[in-house]
């Protein structure tokens with residue numbers, strides 16, 4: 001059997017971390033099995049579905065390195081097929097029209113609650129006589145269409161992640177609505193469980209891999225597959241992603257969509273790497289740092305946890321910093337130069353930009369950290385308390401004066417590393433102070449702080465922007 005899997009996102013929001021992780025597991029499995037990974041846009045919620053979200057989903061997947069086979073299936077375009085299937089179900093006696101009004105259903109649920117029962121549809125219109133039906137129609141009622149669910153039935157499947165699963169028909173809430181209200185001589189908008197079965201079958205999906213929040217739907221869908229005499233796919237339900245408090249990751253946790261992670265400065269490589277580890281344990285002997293293109297051969301559902309996965313910012317940050325530290329300064333500059341330009345910071349040359357990144361990359365965790373780290377090169381730095389204290393020392397002034405006077409002796413504003421070293425050594429000797437004091441004084445004058453990357457290299461870069469002399473002269 002050819003493996004065909006799919007991601008079926010609803011374009012009612014941006015690409016969510018959980019959906020992207022589901023996409024990854026599908027993609028890895030397809031790659032491992034030499035199968036196909038397909039996309040289906042479930043856009044039947046017309047009010048909430050938006051074109052911009054479809055674009056966000058495509059962009060997010062591409063950014064993560066998840067490609068797909070065939071053109072995406074657009075669910076709303078298949079509505080006639082969905083309705084034809086509903087008609088078949090009615091004709092074969094598997095589905096029927098239910099005329100119960102919203103207020104009657106509400107009353108039914110209230111009574112159930114009062115009697116300590118779980119609310120469910122009580123199948124009251126399953127056996128209407130033709131007279132009863134025509135009376136309801138004459139009253140002007142629009143029915144929904146319901147699929148019959150046998151309360152006595154046990155529904156089982158062998159889940160690739162959870163093993164043997166059994167669900168009882170009586171826990172599925174009574175006969176299920178498969179089409180919205182519409183006049184009795186028509187078929188209303190088809191609903192989720194029905195369309196998923198219709199589409200997965202039409203797309204010849206062999207394995208349905210999706211979040212565990214769909215487990216109850218799977219039981220319902222299996223009943224539909226059976227009624228329609230269709231092949232039932234294999235199912236795998238992936239664990240939820242929880243926040244650090246053990247609650248389902250939601251908007252309240254700040255960032256949840258892939259585009260937001262990208263904006264914050266996470267790299268696609270670290271994101272894809274981290275998401276694969278959310279619920280999947282690497283086999284022994286495999287490094288946790290990997291590119292997804294390299295890992296598919298060892299991916300398997302046996303190593304996917306049943307338990308929910310906790311989102312761990314520290315681990316994601318660690319992976320991201322690893323990716324950044326392994327990146328060439330040239331590649332890093334490709335990311336950062338557009339961000340520099342946004343601040344109207346212009347690098348004097350490609351080489352200067354790469355040297356800057358060489359200098360600051362080791363302390364970067366996010367791509368965007370590069371902006372903060374580069375800022376004191378382009379903009380007047382603010383004085384922090386340590387820097388201020390240093391600059392108030394009597395010796396500091398003497399040192400800075402010496403350095404500035406010597407700098408002025410040179411025609412070129414640009415200093416090189418050798419000259420910089422020389423000058424610091426001379427200052428140490430002539431001013432009769434410790435070298436540490438010279439270094440601290442210069443750093444405080446140039447950058448307003450006592451900490452930072454290699455001072456000599458930073459100074460050389462700053463001199464190319466002609467910013468070292470004016471900064472030193474402020475404190476003399």
Ligand code: GLU
Nearest residue numbers: 008009010042196210214
């Ligand atoms: N559109 C559904 C969702 O976004 C997908 C359901 C499925 O994978 O079957 O959750």
